[in-house]
Amino acid sequence: MCKPGDDKNYGSTATRDIECLQALSRRVHYGKFVAEAKFCDPKYHDLYVQLIKNKDRDAIMKLLTNEQVELKLLERLKKKTLIYGQDLDNPTQACACDESAAGVKIDSDLVVKLYKDYVIPLTKEVEVLYLLNRI
Numbered sequence: 001m002c003k004p005g006d007d008k009n010y011g012s013t014a015t016r017d018i019e020c021l022q023a024l025s026r027r028v029h030y031g032k033f034v035a036e037a038k039f040c041d042p043k044y045h046d047l048y049v050q051l052i053k054n055k056d057r058d059a060i061m062k063l064l065t066n067e068q069v070e071l072k073l074l075e076r077l078k079k080k081t082l083i084y085g086q087d088l089d090n091p092t093q094a095c096a097c098d099e100s101a102a103g104v105k106i107d108s109d110l111v112v113k114l115y116k117d118y119v120i121p122l123t124k125e126v127e128v129l130y131l132l133n134r135i
Helices: 010-029 031-040 045-053 057-064 067-084 108-132
Strands: none
Touching: 010 031, 010 108, 031 045, 031 057, 031 108, 045 057, 045 108, 057 108, 067 108
């Protein structure tokens, strides 16, 4: 995700690591608000209540999951990574539209993989845990 090596900025690095972890925690815990919105949807409310009473974690997870929304999120994330993850110090350099463009500072596929493999599953786990304690 970053250039290899030691820049000897340990204090700044630790501060940035904490900021990243806090941002990830906020992002994952927003799942509580998403779960509440899904729970309050009249179309699924009774089903959620039944699944929660039965403590059926797998069925709750399945009901919470919307694969099309997740795919759109990952597509938007990739685009945002390409746009916001570029080096803008060179004013003559064109903006990056794909990975092959010069000035791309971060691998957008890696960011997408991190979201797909960690952030989204953790967020959904928070949603399930929230709902299991909802009623």
